[in-house]
Amino acid sequence: MHKDHEDKPFTLEVNQRCHDCNLVEEDLDPIYQKTITVLKKDKELAEKMHGGVVKTFFVSDEEIQQLNRNYRDQDKPTDVISLSYFEESPFPGEDMVGEIFISVDTAHKQAKDHGIAAKDESIYLFVHGLLHVFGYDHQTKYDRKRMYALQDKIVGHDKWRVIAEDDE
Secondary structure, three states, X not given: OOHHHOOOOEEEEEXXXXXXXXXXXXXXXXXXHHHHHHHOOOHHHHOOOOOEEEEEEEEOHHHHHHHHHHHHOOOOOXXXXXXXXXOOOOOXXXXXXXXXXXXHHHHHHHHHHHOOOHHHHHXXXXXXXXXXXXXXXXXXXXXXXXXXXXXXXHXXXXXXXXXXXXXX
């Protein structure tokens, strides 16, 4: 374990870079803490979890498209992008675990398509991004079921799984 990750709490920083953002840190912190608690129940994962900061940015489609192009070679907007530093050794004094970028524009469009509130869609995307930060993925059917079931457990209902299955 790297000494800079010892005995630090997990903290959340929320940055709004958009005009139409309806979520603030106080909205996300309870679901963030719940996610950390749920993840720590996995003994193997818990051994790697030593605190740090997760930064969350609410951005426009234009900004997330640029990130998507730079990091994923896809020149189009997407709903959420996660950059994970979770299993990397930090520079001394640095404790960033990951960054989550959520497109408010895409969240609003998806919320309308899914028949849910934009705030709820943004919370789902936040949890989805947070799970990516901690190493979860959905490339295979097994991984997808595992990740979506965990998302459902964290948000407290199975709407995410139903929506994700409808989108496939």
